[in-house]
Amino acid sequence: LAKTTQPISMDSYEGQEVNITCSHNNIATNDYITWYQQFPSQGPRFIIQGYKTKVTNEVASLFIPADRKSSTLSLPRVSLSDTAVYYCLVAGNTGGFKTIFGAGTRLFVKA
Amino acid sequence: EAQVTQNPRYLITVTGKKLTVTCSQNMNHEYMSWYRQDPGLGLRQIYYSMNVEVTDKGDVPEGYKVSRKEKRNFPLILESPSPNQTSLYFCASSLTASGSYEQYFGPGTRLTVT
Numbered sequence: 001l002a003k004t005t006q007p008i009s010m011d012s013y014e015g016q017e018v019n020i021t022c023s024h025n026n027i028a029t030n031d032y033i034t035w036y037q038q039f040p041s042q043g044p045r046f047i048i049q050g051y052k053t054k055v056t057n058e059v060a061s062l063f064i065p066a067d068r069k070s071s072t073l074s075l076p077r078v079s080l081s082d083t084a085v086y087y088c089l090v091a092g093n094t095g096g097f098k099t100i101f102g103a104g105t106r107l108f109v110k111a
Numbered sequence: 112e113a114q115v116t117q118n119p120r121y122l123i124t125v126t127g128k129k130l131t132v133t134c135s136q137n138m139n140h141e142y143m144s145w146y147r148q149d150p151g152l153g154l155r156q157i158y159y160s161m162n163v164e165v166t167d168k169g170d171v172p173e174g175y176k177v178s179r180k181e182k183r184n185f186p187l188i189l190e191s192p193s194p195n196q197t198s199l200y201f202c203a204s205s206l207t208a209s210g211s212y213e214q215y216f217g218p219g220t221r222l223t224v225t
Binding site for chain 2: 045046090
């Protein structure tokens with residue numbers, strides 16, 4: 001399983017774009033990169049997933065360079081309600097079926 | 112509505128008193144999993160199941176048991192709870208074990224063992 005490294009915390013202001021980068025140097029060929037959002041005392045919620053290049057949905061974009069050793073979650077124009085912990089997860093169907101969450105990035109959005 | 116449900120949501124118990132936390136999903140998912148979350152330690156996987164009658168240990172299985180007799184249910188059993196099992200527990204499911212499918216999480220069960 002690929003180990004992931006993210007910044008422990010980030011601060012931002014409302015209306016700004018926030019980019020959170022995750023390093024996963026030993027990502028395997030079959031691994032996908034998935035980002036989850038978690039609010040206090042709630043279960044994580046899926047945000048976005050990708051394999052390579054760029055993926056965009058209604059809430060975020062995910063940028064994955066060609067070597068796939070890192071990925072960047074981009075949140076456009078954050079609001080106070082985006083204050084949460086964001087987890088980067090790398091998993092596939094090789095090397096077992098465990099799921100290992102990293103420590104996550106605590107994003108604090110200020111007014 | 113597609114969802115993962117857990118019961119109970121809150122539980123206070125005493126050391127050694129066996130308990131079961133139920134988990135059920137209505138999405139016909141093959142993969143189900145239990146996590147515990149503790150301050151500063153993030154989410155740690157306890158057990159997972161790739162399908163009926165197929166279970167395996169995650170990173171922190173000690174003191175827990177699971178069973179998967181039906182596809183929709185994946186109960187977590189604490190035979191003899193201890194205070195170090197005080198934690199917030201989440202059940203999750205996904206279509207398959209492949210990393211290409213998102214996991215859906217339940218609302219959590221806050222367990223206190225005194």
